Amino acid sequence: MLTSATYDVRRLGAQLRSGVRGTVHDDATARALYATDASNYRVVPDLVVVPTDVDDLAAAVALTAAAGAPVTMRGGGTSMAGNAIGGVVIDASRHVNKILDIDTAARTALVEPGVVLTHLLAAAKPHNLAFGADPSSGSRATLGGMIANNACGAHSVAWGTTADNVRALEVLLADGTRTTFTSHGDRGALTALPGAEGELHRRLTGFVDANETAIRQRFGLFTRQISGYALHELLPERGYNVAALLCGSEGGFAATLRATVGLTPLPAARVLCVLGFADSIASAECVPTVLAHSPLTMESINDQLVDRLPGEVRRAAIDAGLPAGRAWVLVEMGGEDLMAATMAAEKMLVALKDSGSPATASLVTEPAAQAVLWRCRTDAAGLATRRADGAEAWGGWEDAAVPPHRLADYLRGLDELMARYGLAGASYGHFGEGCMHMRIDFDLLSDDGIRAYRAFVEEATDLVVALGGSVSGEHGDGRARSELLGRMYGADGLALMAGMKDIWDPRRVLNPGVVVDPPPLDADIRHQAPLQRKALTLFAYPDDNGDFAQAQRRCVGIGKCRQTSGGVMCPSYQATREEKHSTRGRAHLLWEMLQGDVVTDGWRSTEVRDALDLCLSCKGCLSDCPVNVDMATYKAEFTHHHYAGRPWARPLSHWSMGWLPLWSRVAATAPRLANRLARGPLVKRLGGIAEEREIPRFAEQTFTSWFAARPVNAGPRGQVLLWPDSFTNHLAPQVGQAAVAVLEAAGYQVVLPARPVCCGLTWISTGQLNAAKRRLTSSLTTLAPHLDAGTPIVGLEPSCTAVLRRDALELLAGNERAHRAARQTHTFAEFVLASGWQPPQLDAQALVQTHCHQHAVLGFDADRTLMAKAGIAADIPDSGCCGLAGNFGFERGHYQVSQQVGERVLLPAVRNAAPQTTVLADGFSCRTQIAQGTDRRALHLAELLAGGL
Incomplete structure (x- = not known):
């Protein structure tokens, strides 16, 4: 979406160029690249800033906030809810990405916000340590983004969410104050501090004291209640945990500059139990029995995802131990050695059998076989965006959570609701935490489809709330769910969150419109606006109904192409680390070329030509991208049209x-x-x-x-x-x-x-x-x-x-x-x-x-x-x-x-x-x-x- 800025963009751009050492972009390429993330939304930024280090990042935030411009912090751009688009985008992933220290005695790491999770895991592994929250996007998700969303991941059932594993956060406030918040603060000492820092703590403690009963009744009722602000973290029994409050605030309270995070000791051995069921509801009914045996993970997938895997991977998964069924639960058990882990798993399987569960099961101990089976789950976010018949599926209702013992009830209700709306989808998620991710075949291209989408998510919200759940169980609220918070928390709950926002950001310049004062959830849907150009192509695109635009919609922004270790995709990004040289960046620019309001020259676009120049046409994305983006073919197509009638060029x-x-x-x-x-x-x-x-x-x-x-x-x-x-x-x-x-x-x-x-x-x-x-x-x-x-x-x-x-x-x-x-x-x-x-x-x-x-x-x-x-x-x-x-x-x-x-x-x-x-x-x-x-x-x-x- 293109909107008019409420501030002097040109003047701010000049101030940023003179005040930061990094790069400041207002060109079409950068604005197009950062207009979307991994969500259904598109909001074109006014400026894009890539700071060189932490001090540069702080300067960029301070200058932008002082100008009254919206500050949008961005990491890997993997947000599925539209949490980090629009305004002035400040990209911390490019340079502000150092692991500054690993303290093995204290089991902590000091990191900058642009550190990618897998890089931290690799640095901690030689010490037999790991960061407890490990979302499947970890090969490109940054710690700053994980803090903003309170990311959880597969092991949160055992090791907690990001908020549970953050020890301290060095941040920059909206007024330019640079300070540090810890996970357990002395209220008396903090409120006695002089200046802006002490005033902030006095207002926070006063807010909690005035609203303590309401906060206890509404917030922190179960682990995956990620929606809204974590106001309960300021309660006395939580130790006045301001650092945890900042986790999940989606950049609306402060900008993270450095984080001290806790590291978890890894179990000496792990085994994987794969449970097969006839359907997802039957699989959900085993959750209470399995949880009683303290699993490390309890993750679900279904046949619609497995059918979308490359044939080679699907066969390997069956060979590795995927049992018969149409829905599967992957349960990981740990122990002090392989025998102990195996015995724990076998004890769980006996209990499952005694409970009358119809599960088929296989016990996988070989790490390579476990890795094959985990790929079925980690690639799910991309695989689910296309059904086996090629139909498009979308997020939008993909992150709700309920207390785990209510999960089967939620899935029954959701099935009934989807049947009423004539919808279908693939599901996967964190069964042990009652959190389900879904891709549903919404029609997000037409006005009627958008209206049906809104009606569906409103009814689905009511279903979740009735079960004591949360509309977001991991990915935050962003543009997809912030409007729904009123149905979840009521007017008084919204007032509490607005009051907290005013304490931290009274001018509402830090990621405005997220959680508080949200735009409608059906505004700025990226594919709703009609494309300006219908592309006539030479390749047939048989898997995309012969439509080049539909081929570009394959890229939903998951960003697996941004991984920097392993795999074939994407070699030029692995060399340059620049967004425009990733498969995702190129796909976004091609889509923007078709849209025509930012990249305006169509097939003659120099922005697209330059981004495609370093594409090696290796076709690695065709197999490694979960949605099978084929950038080599798109490059050949574009190049043909770009030079058509101009052989001399x-x-x-x-x-x-x-x-x-x-x-x-x-x-x-x-x-x-x-x-x-x-x-x-x-x-x-x-x-x-x-x-x-x-x-x-x-x-x-x-x-x-x-x-x-x-x-x-x-x-x-x-x-x-x-x-x-x-x-x-x-x-x-x-x-x-x-x-x-x-x-x-x-x-x-x-x-x-x-x-x-x-x-x-x-x-x-x-x-x-x-x-x-x-x-x-x-x-x-x-x-x-x-x-x-x-x-x-x-x-x-x-x-x-x-x-x-x-x-x-x-x-x-x-x-x-x-x-x-x-x-x-x-x-x-x-x-x-x-x-x-x-x-x-x-x-x-x-x-x-x-x-x-x-x-x-x-x-x-x-x-x-x-x-x-x-x-x-x-x-x-x-x-x-x-x-x-x-x-x-x-x-x-x-x-x-x-x-x-x-x-x-x-x-x-x-x-x-x-x-x-x-x-x-x-x-x-x-x-x-x-x-x-x-x-x-x-x-x-x-x-x-x-x-x-």
């Missing part, structure tokens, strides 16, 4: 590397001359190639010419067509030769297409989609006899194989040959493994780099199995993208990021590998990055197997 690299298959065929006529020319600086300048890069050498003899000179070797098991991709054919023919040797050893006659073929990969990655379609169509025509005959096709280059398996279907929608090719195309490992051939026993050690497209599109299970069958002990580091990524790492301006990505895990792992360890990488880009960044040469799996024949 394209980067030079689009003509050099985008047309690589053509130039390779030219080079094949005189490879020595081509290689000499490629070593000179002129080719790099004319081709837009980074000076630091060495251009790979063209082979003296192409793979296809080598193959044509061979005698025909008929195989008893029939024909297999080997796809001669441009990289194998012109740059690495030894890979093709090795594949021929293996396939013939397996009993097949290897054939090649009758004419040159190309999948169009390089044209796709550079957004030259019409050219790609022509080459794909021509190649499929060449393949027609083999497609008609059902001949299996084996690909050696993962990126080209992925085009045949996926991209071709979307680029040539309705082309039956493309569908046949996708069905008949196999990776080298898939085909060899399925053939039943026994490979040679190599007794080898290998460091293996998984190609991004293998990870995201093709799957890597067959490679693992084939290597094990051949006696290859594979070390497969969680390295993510190699950093070269086809043309990306060769392009001028990309070398530094390319190397940063490679140096994150892969290149150091290769350098540290023992000399006798073989380095394996099926992708030509991966092998090139390894060759140019280390002194090792990587092999294709086909080469290693062929060497053992």
Whole structure:
């Protein structure tokens, strides 16, 4: 939503630029990037400030508040309730993110607000300590945001909420006072302090004394009563815990500068009990029985979430111990050793059986298997945004909690309510705390749908209140629930919260409109306003009803792409840590491009072009993003339209590397001359190639010419067509030769297409989609006899194989040959493994780099199995993208990021590998990055197997 500011934005921007050392943004890119979070809401900020350190953060808050402008503190932007959007957004995640101290004796840590939870957990783990609150968004959620929302997480049933684990908070008040509040304060001493600090404590204690009875009756009635302010924390029996009061105040009382948090000792051993039920209501009925045995966690998922998991993960979960059922409860038990933890779990299972519970159960002790099962739960927030049939589902009623013994009653009532409104959804949550998260297929795109949404949440609120519950059990109130607090607390309860807000922030400049004085819950819904542009696209987007806008709505802002350790997604963000280089940031900018009121140039947008420039097109988001955002495809689509009718505006690299298959065929006529020319600086300048890069050498003899000179070797098991991709054919023919040797050893006659073929990969990655379609169509025509005959096709280059398996279907929608090719195309490992051939026993050690497209599109299970069958002990580091990524790492301006990505895990792992360890990488880009960044040469799996024949 675009609104007129009530203050002089330009003047404040100038004051901030002169008063802080960080960056101050008022450009379209920054305002678009920070207009949304992980909620259904959109409010475009006036300014975005990225301070450099704690003092800079304090200065930014003080200047903004003094100007009467709304101060909106932001961490990872993972708020699901719209808690941190609009006004002047101050992003603490970029630089104010240091772990300052870990005191193992006191079991505390001193952190800045931008510290990501998993970073704190990693720092505490060597000391066998952890932070007790651990939400599933912990790989990107910051401690400042967790404090603001009083985040809880899976282990809160045993270790408490954030408020229970905060010892002290150093904050900046709205009037510029910088002070510290602790978890247990001496009221008398604090009220005797001089100045503004003492006056604040005198007003707080006076407020509590005047309203003590009302506070006891309304606040703090059960653990997950997160909605509203935690006024009960100031009661005498709570120890006058001002730090805990600040937790859950959603930035409305003060800005956190530093936090001292308590750390919990980790149990020596844990086991996971997975309980299966026919439905969620039956699973909820086991809660009291399980809670009696003091579990560490008690988390729920249902079949709608499991069905949305990637097939590979779903199968792994079943193998790991997911029992029969349609709803599951994950119960974690701890102990001083594995035997004690197992005995505790078995005792709980006996009690469950004696209670008459219909649960099926499995007991999982292996950590790797536990991790697979936990992924089913941790990815739930994203998985639930799309139903198995592709329909969109949303938050909005996703965070209510009731006392745990009333949970089954709540779910029954909610089912009845949803049936009355014709709604369906997927649920998951913290059963041990009575807190349910949901994604429901609300219609948030039309006026009628919005009205129905409002009516539903009002009735659902009444249901929760009748059961003694809270409309928020974890994520805070924000824009989604603040308006509902009147139904929960009544007018007198609202008056108490308004009075508390006035004590801390009388000018109402700290995150205004949240908890107190809220806008309507159905205002500023991000997708309600009609898009300004209907995008006509070349890709079909079959999973999004052919609608590019619906594809952009996949990103609901969860921010898993902002994680900085592990996984393939998102390599450029892991290198730069800038929001616009995350998958989420790019998706938001694409959506804003379609909306058209902030990013106004449509397909010609330079804001979107610049954000997409560092996208490596690795497709990691397609598999690692819980909602399967496919930024590589979106980038190709955008790039095609951005340069449509303007070929002169394209980067030079689009003509050099985008047309690589053509130039390779030219080079094949005189490879020595081509290689000499490629070593000179002129080719790099004319081709837009980074000076630091060495251009790979063209082979003296192409793979296809080598193959044509061979005698025909008929195989008893029939024909297999080997796809001669441009990289194998012109740059690495030894890979093709090795594949021929293996396939013939397996009993097949290897054939090649009758004419040159190309999948169009390089044209796709550079957004030259019409050219790609022509080459794909021509190649499929060449393949027609083999497609008609059902001949299996084996690909050696993962990126080209992925085009045949996926991209071709979307680029040539309705082309039956493309569908046949996708069905008949196999990776080298898939085909060899399925053939039943026994490979040679190599007794080898290998460091293996998984190609991004293998990870995201093709799957890597067959490679693992084939290597094990051949006696290859594979070390497969969680390295993510190699950093070269086809043309990306060769392009001028990309070398530094390319190397940063490679140096994150892969290149150091290769350098540290023992000399006798073989380095394996099926992708030509991966092998090139390894060759140019280390002194090792990587092999294709086909080469290693062929060497053992």
